[in-house]
Amino acid sequence: GQSLEQPSEVTAVEGAIVQINCTYQTSGFYGLSWYQQHDGGAPTFLSYNALDGLEETGRFSSFLSRSDSYGYLLLQELQMKDSASYFCAVRDTGRRALTFGSGTRLQVQP
Amino acid sequence: EAQVTQNPRYLITVTGKKLTVTCSQNMNHEYMSWYRQDPGLGLRQIYYSMNVEVTDKGDVPEGYKVSRKEKRNFPLILESPSPNQTSLYFCASSLSGRSGLRYSTDTQYFGPGTRLTVL
Numbered sequence: 001g002q003s004l005e006q007p008s009e010v011t012a013v014e015g016a017i018v019q020i021n022c023t024y025q026t027s028g029f030y031g032l033s034w035y036q037q038h039d040g041g042a043p044t045f046l047s048y049n050a051l052d053g054l055e056e057t058g059r060f061s062s063f064l065s066r067s068d069s070y071g072y073l074l075l076q077e078l079q080m081k082d083s084a085s086y087f088c089a090v091r092d093t094g095r096r097a098l099t100f101g102s103g104t105r106l107q108v109q110p
Numbered sequence: 111e112a113q114v115t116q117n118p119r120y121l122i123t124v125t126g127k128k129l130t131v132t133c134s135q136n137m138n139h140e141y142m143s144w145y146r147q148d149p150g151l152g153l154r155q156i157y158y159s160m161n162v163e164v165t166d167k168g169d170v171p172e173g174y175k176v177s178r179k180e181k182r183n184f185p186l187i188l189e190s191p192s193p194n195q196t197s198l199y200f201c202a203s204s205l206s207g208r209s210g211l212r213y214s215t216d217t218q219y220f221g222p223g224t225r226l227t228v229l
Contacts, residue, residue, distance in 0.1 A: 008150075031216055033216050041222075042200060042220035042221060042222050042223055043153065043200070043220045044220070045217045045218065045219075048217065087152060087153070097143065097155045097158055097168055097169075098153075098216075098218060099155075099169075100152040100153040101152055102150055102151060103152050
């Protein structure tokens with residue numbers, strides 16, 4: 001089986017940097033994905049890490065440490081529009097399914 | 111425009127009345143999947159399909175059926191809905207190939223969601 005843990009809620013101010021952590025337990029690990037979901041919207045893909053290290057995509061970066069079964073999403077220069085829920089996910093190779101964490105709700109305040 | 115569509119977007123029904131939620135994608139994706147989202151539980155997979163006529167159970171398949179007769183469509187069927195199936199449902203699709211360490215299913219494209227209430 002697979003399980004992921006992430007904080008339920010994070011609050012930060014506009015312009016700041018915030019880190020959303022994700023720890024996972026899997027029977028076989030093949031990569032960590034991050035998705036963003038605005039209230040009332042569909043999840044949208046943000047980033048993916050298969051190897052240790054940092055992947056940067058504009059204001060968003062994602063980090064993975066496979067030895068620690070840990071990853072994080074880093075959001076820089078926070079904007080009000082970044083207020084959303086963020087989910088980490090791992091893939092089950094048999095089903096090609098994504099197993100999602102329960103999500104971190106980010107509130108960006110002025 | 112590349113997209114995944116679902117219908118209906120909102121549905122209120124009563125226990126036992128069969129219903130179908132449709133899902134269609136125009137990206138020629140092999141892989142399609144249904145998830146349900148409940149507060150505090152994240153997204154859980156109901157069923158998935160690797161290609162036409164190939165479907166299999168996800169984590170929470172009880173009470174649901176699917177079919178994949180065409181590549182673009184993957185309807186979700188609730189034969190006898192019950193109140194515990196009240197939820198937000200998402201259809202997703204992706205390619206099914208692999209490139210190095212990266213599987214295409216790591217990047218899934220989600221439909222807008224269907225909010226179902228079963229009374």
